[in-house]
Amino acid sequence: MKAPPATVKQRRPDASVAEAERQHQEQLEDELIMHLERDQFVEATSRPVSRAPLGARATRALWALRVFVVLVSVMVIYTFIDQLH
Amino acid sequence: MAATEASTAPQLGVPPLTDEDSARSEDRARVHRARGQDKRWQLLWLLVGPGILAMLGENDGPSMIAYASDGAQYGLGFFVPFIPLLFAMAYVCQEMCMRVGAVTHRGYGELVLQRLGRAWGWFGAGDLTLTNLVTLVAEFVAIRVGLAYFQLDAGVAVVLGLALVVFTLSGGRYWRWERIVLGMALFNGLFLLAAILVKPDVGAVARSFDFSPFPGGSFNTLLLLLASTIGATVTPWMIFFQQSASADKGMTPRDVNHGRWDTAAGAVLASIFGVGALIAGAALMSHHGSGIQGFAGAGFPEALKHVAGAAAGDAFAIGLIEAGAVAILTISASTAYAAGECIGVSHSFNSSPRNATLFYAANIGVALVAAAVILIPGAPLLSIALNANVLATVLLPVSLVLMVVLANDRGLMGAWANKRSTNVIGIAVIAFVGLCGAAYGIDSFLQTTHVIGS
Numbered sequence: 001m002k003a004p005p006a007t008v009k010q011r012r013p014d015a016s017v018a019e020a021e022r023q024h025q026e027q028l029e030d031e032l033i034m035h036l037e038r039d040q041f042v043e044a045t046s047r048p049v050s051r052a053p054l055g056a057r058a059t060r061a062l063w064a065l066r067v068f069v070v071l072v073s074v075m076v077i078y079t080f081i082d083q084l085h
Numbered sequence: 086m087a088a089t090e091a092s093t094a095p096q097l098g099v100p101p102l103t104d105e106d107s108a109r110s111e112d113r114a115r116v117h118r119a120r121g122q123d124k125r126w127q128l129l130w131l132l133v134g135p136g137i138l139a140m141l142g143e144n145d146g147p148s149m150i151a152y153a154s155d156g157a158q159y160g161l162g163f164f165v166p167f168i169p170l171l172f173a174m175a176y177v178c179q180e181m182c183m184r185v186g187a188v189t190h191r192g193y194g195e196l197v198l199q200r201l202g203r204a205w206g207w208f209g210a211g212d213l214t215l216t217n218l219v220t221l222v223a224e225f226v227a228i229r230v231g232l233a234y235f236q237l238d239a240g241v242a243v244v245l246g247l248a249l250v251v252f253t254l255s256g257g258r259y260w261r262w263e264r265i266v267l268g269m270a271l272f273n274g275l276f277l278l279a280a281i282l283v284k285p286d287v288g289a290v291a292r293s294f295d296f297s298p299f300p301g302g303s304f305n306t307l308l309l310l311l312a313s314t315i316g317a318t319v320t321p322w323m324i325f326f327q328q329s330a331s332a333d334k335g336m337t338p339r340d341v342n343h344g345r346w347d348t349a350a351g352a353v354l355a356s357i358f359g360v361g362a363l364i365a366g367a368a369l370m371s372h373h374g375s376g377i378q379g380f381a382g383a384g385f386p387e388a389l390k391h392v393a394g395a396a397a398g399d400a401f402a403i404g405l406i407e408a409g410a411v412a413i414l415t416i417s418a419s420t421a422y423a424a425g426e427c428i429g430v431s432h433s434f435n436s437s438p439r440n441a442t443l444f445y446a447a448n449i450g451v452a453l454v455a456a457a458v459i460l461i462p463g464a465p466l467l468s469i470a471l472n473a474n475v476l477a478t479v480l481l482p483v484s485l486v487l488m489v490v491l492a493n494d495r496g497l498m499g500a501w502a503n504k505r506s507t508n509v510i511g512i513a514v515i516a517f518v519g520l521c522g523a524a525y526g527i528d529s530f531l532q533t534t535h536v537i538g539s
Contacts, residue, residue, distance in 0.1 A: 035110045035116075036113060036335070037337055038100075040190045040335065041100040041102075041106055042103045045332075048199045049191070050200075050496075051199070052200045052201060052490075052494055062201075062486075065483060066208070066483075068519075069480065072527070073480065075526045075530035076525075078530060079533045080476070082533045083468055084468055
């Protein structure tokens with residue numbers, strides 16, 4: 001009687017080892033996933049948040065802040081450059 | 086946004102797990118184990134980091150030189166209680182950053198850009214890049230001053246600074262980066278050692294907590310002192326850094342209390358070490374303030390050596406090298422976070438350089454540009470170093486206002502939004518910083534243009 005091909009005999013344990021490794025890997029990944037919040041994943045944080053609804057008063061205040069900072073910054077940078085000379 | 090940790094179930098449509106997620110999850114697993122086993126000290130050890138780094142990172146080269154200059158010019162008095170007061174103000178601002186980062190898992194730059202509009206987002210990033218570049222130049226100057234005391238030149242300062250940036254980035258893990266920088270930051274305590282070595286009058290230090298004597302001099306000098314001391318304590322990069330680092334560390338709403346302890350510990354340590362630099366500087370005043378003019382060389386450490394011995398000079402010089410080095414690492418990181426967040430690409434220490442090329446490039450690039458400046462012959466390094474804190478103070482109100490807006494955004498923060506008391510204190514801090522910065526800016530401009538006399 002002819003013996004079954006050696007390759008089949010050898011493939012069986014290889015396949016089961018690979019399957020066990022795959023399952024172990026999946027289990028590890030599941031365990032890792034359990035430690036993160038859903039909105040903590042890179043996929044979730046890479047989705048932009050929506051624009052905040054700002055009232056008229058808040059918008060005016062932010063514009064005033066913008067003008068204030070640009071004016072003061074120009075003064076400080078002018079003074080700084082003048083001091084360099 | 087503010088989900089609880091228990092709500093995460095792998096069965097419910099799990100997103101794909103990236104390398105960044107895996108690395109962060111491993112860190113979180115240790116936090117969960119420590120929390121589950123009620124190991125309080127281990128939990129605190131795992132969760133401290135961003136707060137201490139932001140606060141001790143701000144005890145940087147120019148700040149310590151500013152405190153020592155205050156001490157050398159005015160002695161003990163107003164600035165001894167003023168420095169802890171400023172760090173208490175910094176705590177209010179930094180606690181908000183930590184809370185927003187832990188609840189939203191997003192950095193300051195991206196939230197401002199997406200929630201308040203591109204104009205504010207880019208304005209904040211531009212403001213940060215400008216102040217960071219100027220401050221980084223000042224950090225290299227501080228390292229150079231410290232090394233000059235040991236007869237080492239500017240080239241060594243450049244190589245040391247850049248090598249540290251590259252070394253700390255090499256691990257591809259936030260945890261590794263944070264622990265290395267934390268270890269280095271503890272050497273900020275050398276300023277306290279320097280203060281002890283100058284053998285100060287403990288009674289005089291205790292008596293100065295009544296804010297007297299108030300510094301004299303012209304109105305503009307007083308404004309400059311206030312603006313530069315505020316800029317030595319609260320700056321735009323700290324806001325960007327702590328929020329982004331808290332998110333990168335993987336903090337969640339359950340960690341907010343530990344984040345508060347972390348931030349408070351940072352504020353206490355930074356104020357103690359800052360006052361240490363002031364007391365060490367004050368020793369020069371009682372010896373007629375000699376020697377500090379040699380700032381661009383090795384002024385302070387050398388002067389301390391003559392007044393209080395070699396050990397005090399050594400401690401101050403090594404402290405300056407440490408202060409500059411830690412600040413280079415944290416400020417470069419804040420620039421890299423802001424660049425990644427505003428452009429919308431991967432921005433995490435947990436990502437590999439291949440996946441977060443811009444983040445790593447910005448981190449190294451900004452340090453490289455600053456290093457190049459200090460090698461330019463005849464560059465106005467002294468002027469840059471002294472003005473870095475003032476510029477930060479002038480641009481700070483914008484970052485603070487936007488931070489308060491984010492921390493009050495119930496759509497983002499839910500139940501973790503600011504309480505009324507936090508808003509009252511936060512707005513008072515912004516008003517104080519804004520007034521000091523604007524008053525100095527306007528007064529100096531009017532003097533420069535000869536509209537008013539000095």
